[in-house]
Amino acid sequence: MVAVVAGVAALAGVSAALAVWLSTSPPSTVHAGAATMPVGSRPDATASAATVTVSWAAVSVGDHPVSGYRLTRYDAAGHPEPARNGCAGVVTSTGCVESGVPDGAWGYVVTPVQGTHWTGADSPQGTVYVATVGVTFPVSGQVYGIDSYAAGCGTKSAGDMCGTASGAKPVNVSVSVRQGSGRYWNPGDNTFSSDSEKLHPLGTGANWKLPFPVSTFPASGLYTLRAVATDSTGRVSSTSSTFTVYPQAPPVPAIENGPADPTNQTSARFTFSSAVSTVECSLDNATFASCGSPTTIAGPLAKGTHRFRVRAVDAGGNTSAPATYTWTVDTTAPRATDVQASNRAGGTAGLIESGDSLTLSFSEPVAPGSVVPGWNGASPVNVSLSFDAGTQAVSVGGSALGTVAFGRPGYVLHGTTVGGTVSMNGADLVITIGTVADPGAFGTVTDPGTMTWIPGAVRDPAGNSLANAGTDVAERHPGGLDTEF
Known part of the structure; x- marks a missing residue:
């Protein structure tokens, strides 16, 4: 050896x-x-x-x-x-x-x-003879949304899948597309309905493309494009590209809580829910930025109307339509401005009767629930009207409307209480006198005078308290003094 x-x-x-x-x-x-x-x-x-x-x-x-x-x-x-x-x-x-x-x-x-x-x-x-087929778009491992996928192979082939092929000419290329590990794209009906691979012939040439708009994908997820090239010598080359597509915009988030509208608070807090984990927020047309729920706006926010928007962003970069919340910041306190009396149609001038009314005016509409607890202002609410002969005044029971003094003797001859209603008319509250069971409690007054109103703790819808609560508000007399009722 x-x-x-x-x-x-x-x-x-x-x-x-x-x-x-x-x-x-x-x-x-x-x-x-x-x-x-x-x-x-x-x-x-x-x-x-x-x-x-x-x-x-x-x-x-x-x-x-x-x-x-x-x-x-x-x-x-x-x-x-x-x-x-x-x-x-x-x-x-x-x-x-x-x-x-x-x-x-x-x-x-x-x-x-x-x-x-x-x-x-x-x-x-x-x-050996090397014949290859390549995929230019979509790129394996990439994640695409509606816009990024639509770019496709460039301006001349937007929305197309494309690639290259080489070998002994002519080189025939066929492709298939599969949804995850499930069904294959069926070129016959343009849906993912085939249980077996369907190779779609694209002809010959060094460059191939397949028109395949993003709307063809039925759902978000993984897809695999496989390209097969066969050259004139019979040599076969294949390659694949597995990528992720988000072909639809995500659902619009739901805003669950926000500030009262209107409010006197100069900060705001929002909670919302979204079907996807990434959300972006914008205040008053500012650029959208990443945010989460809850989102707090420290402020101070200026007086006026504000708009908060939140949108969802999926992994493909698609954005949902924004959910919008609009509210008004009002930090100006309301004021009581005037009191007037009116005689009902056909009534006796100078005599307090059923159907006569008092109108209490404010600088802005007030919150009905601050006038009478639980009242929403949509329809008149019942109150009691207590007339005092000594002070020549009426107070509105069960409300924060306070007391109206008539400014002259003779209207009230002895104390009595009658029913009535309060209704809203813009920034005015109208008190209508109900049935007068004892007409003898009231006298007829012919000389003019000036009423005064001492309002209670009324608030506006934003929560601002009346600036002149507990202070005399004198009746205004355009054109001179009038005879009440």
Whole structure:
């Protein structure tokens, strides 16, 4: 048996030969000998798209396998370049994989090596033809919304899927699209209704495209585009791109709570819910910015109308229509401004009768619930009217309207209480006298006078208290004093 024991040296005049110490049985017998480096064996090369798998048979020095192999790739014109990736450098096995191989015809050569100094003869070429198909859009791993997907392959191919194909011409390209791990796109009805893959032919050429608007996707989620190219020699190349699409805008968020409208508070707090986790808010037409629920606006907010908006943003960058909340900040206190009396149609001038009325005016509409607890102002509310002969005044029981003094004697002859109603008319409250059971309680007055009204703790709808509560409000007399009732 022959084996390499130790030492290598060049033998003059011998190409690709090793000078070796050889041993035979018994081990004590050692002598010098020479062995020629072998020729590499022809490799087998197969291509899958731009990836080439190369394999070859092992060769030996004597009966000892060489330590490795170098691979060289030659183009159709005979220009060499070292193999790359898994086939780069010295390969110690009998196979390797090179990725990213350019399109075209290639010849792989295997050269045996022993150690760092000895090289055998090149093998005959093992040829392979690389034909590839690529996907330009959509890009694998990317997330697309309506706008980003619609950009597609550019202005001339907006909304299209597209890619490239190469090989021995003509190259035929077919594609399929799958929703997640479920059904495939059916070109026949343009829906994802097929249980098996439907390859849709796109014709020949170095560039391919598939019109596929975002509205074709039935729901948000993962999709896989697979492209298959077959060149004129029958070589098949395929590739795929798995991407995520959000083809619809997310639902509009729901604003659940906000400030009272109107309010005298110069800060605001909102709570809202959304079907997606990312939301953006805007106050008074400001740029939308990321926010969460609850959102507090510290203020101080200026007096006037304000608008809060919140919209949802999904992972594809789609935005929902905004939910909007509008309210008014009012920090101005209302004032009581006037009191007037009116005689009912057909009534006796100067005599308090059923149907006569008092009108109490404010600088702005007041909150009906602050006038009579629980009243919403939509319809008249019942009150009691207590007339006092001593003060010549009437007070409105069960309300915050206070007391009206008539400003002259003679109207009230003795104390009495009658029913009545209060109704709203803009910024006025109208008190209408009900049935007078004892007409003798009232006298007839013919001389004019000035009424005064002392209002109670009325508030406006924003919650501002009456600025002149408890203060006399004198009757205004446009054109001179009048006779009440």
